[in-house]
Amino acid sequence: MxxxxxxxxxxxxxxxxxxxxxxxxxxxxxxxxxxxxxxxxxxxxxxxxxxxxxxxxxxxxxxxxxxxxxxxxxxxxxxxxxxxxxxxxxxxxxxxxxxxxxxxxxxxxxxxxxxxxxxxxxxxxxxxxxxxxxxxxxxxxxxxxxxxxxxxxxxxxxxxxxxxxxxxxxxxxxxxxxxxxxxxxxxxxxxxxxxxxxxxxxxxxxxxxxxxxxxxxxxxxxxxWFLDEADQWTPPNELQAFLAGGAPPVYVGFGSMGAAHADARASAILKAVALTGERAVLTTGWGGLKVQALPPEVFMLESAPHDWLFPRMSAVVHHGGAGSTMAGLRAGKPTVICPFLGDQPFWGHRVHQAGVGPRPVPQKSLTAERLAVAIREALSPRVQAHAAAMGERIRGExxxxxxxxxxxxxxxxxxxxxxxxxx
CATH class of the missing domain: 3.40.50.2000 (Glycogen Phosphorylase B;)
Structure with missing residues (x-):
């Protein structure tokens, strides 16, 4: 053909x-x-x-x-x-x-x-x-x-x-x-x-x-349809050191979404991470997150291949694009979806229905407290077990x-x- x-x-x-x-x-x-x-x-x-x-x-x-x-x-x-x-x-x-x-x-x-x-x-x-x-x-x-x-x-x-x-x-x-x-x-x-x-x-x-x-x-x-790029990407030494320096962190990134209110959104995320006591890796994407100063528990980078980064996380928080959703579930990670528009609320609903993440937290109602509650639920043993089982099934496709x-x-x-x- x-x-x-x-x-x-x-x-x-x-x-x-x-x-x-x-x-x-x-x-x-x-x-x-x-x-x-x-x-x-x-x-x-x-x-x-x-x-x-x-x-x-x-x-x-x-x-x-x-x-x-x-x-x-x-x-x-x-x-x-x-x-x-x-x-x-x-x-x-x-x-x-x-x-x-x-x-x-x-x-x-x-x-x-x-x-x-x-x-x-x-x-x-x-x-x-x-x-x-x-x-x-x-x-x-x-x-x-x-x-x-x-x-x-x-x-x-x-x-x-x-x-x-x-x-x-x-x-x-x-x-x-x-x-x-x-x-x-x-x-x-x-x-x-x-x-x-x-x-x-x-x-x-x-x-x-x-x-x-x-x-x-x-x-x-x-x-x-997964495009694996881990073998073509060299992680920064600083990222490697951060990952080796403690428990697996939570990933937070919104890809190409959300240039508006980027400062306020980043502030809410940092507060949510502090409330949970978790470590986190943030990706800036096209400007969806803007941070002036980072606490030692948080690492920020522009982007990284999902097939390299997600398996090293404890959970993933993202906008709910179909590709990010499938990549996180393929890695067997609990998923918190914070949708902006389009089909993102749909995937957030499906993730919750499948038991591999909490109810979605829409961007229009995103607060540090709500995100912290969602992250805690994602890291519960029940959701972690469901996500791990889902990941195993998806990796078999x-x-x-x-x-x-x-x-x-x-x-x-x-x-x-x-x-x-x-x-």
């Missing part, structure tokens, strides 16, 4: 695709990854051919996440339309260069769905969160966890409403660049123009969120191998279908 992977967003949106690309390449397939140029070094460091996407997408995403107010975020969002339209052209150029017969894409890579139609290629949506309609839980980007069967299923209509936001750019791309007919502004992104359902691969563990019984065969949960097997199956079915139809 010739496979083009496409994704954009933060590191958590790109890293799993690099892991998948490595397994595809190891299985003998031709593969390239189209993603913003800010990630080109990471892609090529792992031996994956890079397909160009302009960095404006990444830069604007970072600017929005760093914006100190919602008003500033809204102002920045006004520039997304033109950048998205340019990104669609980047995906098209990548497709013409790679000449793929299979597209595997994140929902944020808006062009792949249409380009696959144009080329008559196999396409698979790939996500770390479920977007296929079910009666078992609402669409994860909504802040509701129990609406009841038919309302749960109805909530997935929000995907078509969200698609309408980009419909002007995607229809302009379809008509002017691809020569295809425009689609309804509220077209379901989970369906092709002929009405058939797009196959979907969901890169998380069924041990955390079991596959719904009412899903069609086209929707499968593969297990997490091979998400990228299963994903590649499913991609191969889908491509075989697609070719057979087109042969039968005389395409």
């Amino acid at each position: 010739r496979v083009l992977l496409s994704t954009y967003g933060t590191r958590g949106d790109v890293q799993p695709f690099v892991a998948l690309a490595k397994t595809l390449k190891a299985r003998g397939h031709v593969v390239a990854l189209c993603t913003p140029t800010g990630f080109r070094g990471m892609v090529e460091r792992h031996g994956i051919p890079y397909a160009h996407m302009d960095n404006a997408v990444l830069e604007l995403t970072e600017a929005v996440l760093r914006a100190p107010t919602r008003a500033e975020q809204r102002r920045l969002f006004k520039g997304f339309g033109a950048i998205i339209r340019a990104g669609l052209e980047d995906e098209w150029r990548a497709a013409r260069e790679v000449e793929p017969d299979v597209f595997v894409y994140h929902s944020k890579a808006l062009g792949s769905h249409h380009i696959a139609e144009k080329l008559g290629a196999t396409e698979l949506l790939a996500m770390p969160l479920p977007l296929t309609r079910t009666r078992e839980f609402p669409v994860p980007i909504l802040p509701f966890f129990r609406l009841g069967g038919w309302l749960n299923a109805l909530s997935y209509r929000v995907l078509s409403l969200a698609n309408a936001f980009w419909a002007g750019a995607t229809n302009d791309f379809r008509v002017k660049t691809l020569g295809l007919a425009p689609l309804s502004r509220f077209a379901d992104p989970m369906r092709r123009a002929d009405g058939s359902e797009v196959s979907a691969l969901y890169a998380y563990s069924e041990h955390l969120l079991p596959r719904p019984a009412d899903w069609p065969a086209q929707a499968q949960v593969t297990g997490g 091979d998400g990228t191998e299963r994903a590649v097997h499913l991609i191969e199956q889908e491509h075989s079915r697609w070719r057979h279908r087109h042969k039968r139809l005389g395409a």
Whole structure:
């Protein structure tokens, strides 16, 4: 197979695709990854051919996440339309260069769905969160966890409403660049123009969120796609010394989230750590934590590979991104989720339901006292035992191998279908 992977967003949106690309390449397939140029070094460091996407997408995403107010975020969002339209052209150029017969894409890579139609290629949506309609839980980007069967299923209509936001750019791309007919502004992104359902691969563990019984065969949960980088990273001597100097610390980091109120957030975290009597490692990410002076019980660094750092922690506290959630649970660590937005509350709810962490502590209500209570609960013997058992089960999965097997199956079915139809 010739496979083009496409994704954009933060590191958590790109890293799993690099892991998948490595397994595809190891299985003998031709593969390239189209993603913003800010990630080109990471892609090529792992031996994956890079397909160009302009960095404006990444830069604007970072600017929005760093914006100190919602008003500033809204102002920045006004520039997304033109950048998205340019990104669609980047995906098209990548497709013409790679000449793929299979597209595997994140929902944020808006062009792949249409380009696959144009080329008559196999396409698979790939996500770390479920977007296929079910009666078992609402669409994860909504802040509701129990609406009841038919309302749960109805909530997935929000995907078509969200698609309408980009419909002007995607229809302009379809008509002017691809020569295809425009689609309804509220077209379901989970369906092709002929009405058939797009196959979907969901890169998380069924041990955390079991596959719904009412899903069609086209929707499968593969297990997490982990990009192990521990052997490519040299920890600072100071970090090594800190870890060796006492009991395993608690990890606290919010990745690309939370530039606003970074000082107040860091102050609450330091107070919470002091209240628990635990040691801690803090990561600054894109500015979610700002600290002027650190107590001796706390170490701060910009970032570190999760597969190196998390196994050395006693518990992990983070924003609840799908990648961070799976990495912490894979390490067998109790997890405290302090969600900001999007699907993060959903994963916080699932972690609590699975018994591997306390109830999530939303950022809007984050205080030192509430965080200290959550950390104490996470470190209780009961939660530690559940997290250790979950970690063992997750480590027994091979998400990228299963994903590649499913991609191969889908491509075989697609070719057979087109042969039968005389395409």
